[in-house]
Amino acid sequence: MSFLTGAGASLQIGKESTFGTGVSPTVLVDITSEGIKLSVEKGDEGSLLASKTPQSRDLLGISAGGSFSFILRPEFAGLLLHAALGGADTAAQVGSTDKYTHTLNLCAANSDLPSLTVVVNRKAAVKKYPGCTISTLSLDCAAGDYVKGSVDIKGIKEETGTLNSELTGFTIPSYRCTSATFTIGGTSFDISSASFKLDNGVEDAPKTYAAGLYPGQPQHGQRSVTISFEIPYSASVDALKSTYLTTESNASVVLTFGSSNADYTIQITIPNLAINDVDSGVSGTGLISATVAGEALSVGSTEPLAIVITDKTSTGYGA
DSSP: OOOOTTTTTTEEEEEETTTTTTOOOEEEEOOEEEEEEEEEEEEEOOSOOSSOOOOEEEEEEEEEEEEEEOOOOOOHHHHHHHHHHHHEEEEEOOHHHHHHEEEEEEETTTTTTOOOEEEEOOSOEEEEEEEEEEEEEEEEEETTSSSEEEEEEEOOOOEEEOOOOTTTOOSSSEEEEEEEEEEEETTTTOOSEEEEEEEEBBBOOOOOOTTTSOOOOOOSOOOEEEEEEEEEEOOOHHHHIIITTHHHHHHHHEEEEESSTOHHHHHEEEEEEEEEEEEEOOOOSSSEEEEEEEEOOBBBBBBBOEEEEEEOOOSSSTT
């Protein structure tokens, strides 16, 4: 009997115009793993009539969800980040070049997050998951490595899917941190790695008479945007600690990385970051490293998070 391996599996996504109504995928994701599955809720009446086991298992609810991990690439980064943040995508041409900047912000507190249709090719079968909302997004940016990430999603059901046959591969080099930059308060810090996480605080839709077996559209709560970074310990780390950790001053943080094709870059800006942890303990005879972590704050009318993508896409990802 033959068996299947993960080589050759694929995952595609597309933005839905109506929540839960599946669409044909528009981008291919460079996945390294996926764990999206169908979940069912079954119950019985709880009758006191004598029986050796439960008398039935009635279907009471169906949902889908899980996660997938990826290497971040320009071909799908825009749609994925737009779906995670949910805010408007403001596109502007860079001078007279063929490049455009896309400024992404978090959607308003009373706005819905975009929903995606996710299609997974597991070789033995192709499955479609409509109505997928991104609950968390993580990016790991280590020096001299590719930008790696993962998302957790909440969906509504599993159906038989069809791949977009035009999405066969990638032509633009992936994002990496071979010449990335990181600044705090306008001062450059030569960090060794950074980890960014967006938690949308997604709340499941309540069950109602009209809901039927499938869940309704989930809603985001108060968002949590955090970033941590590792840096070789030095006097500058102590200065950072004195300036931000033991005071109520907020730091302005900018992380920039790009593809080996200089036309494609991503800049993550957190204007008001509350530094809440600085750890610089000595663990042995080797390099002393410090880890710094903080959380984005909403201060006045300033956006707590802005992600600017520079590429050659002239239209907004949310279009």
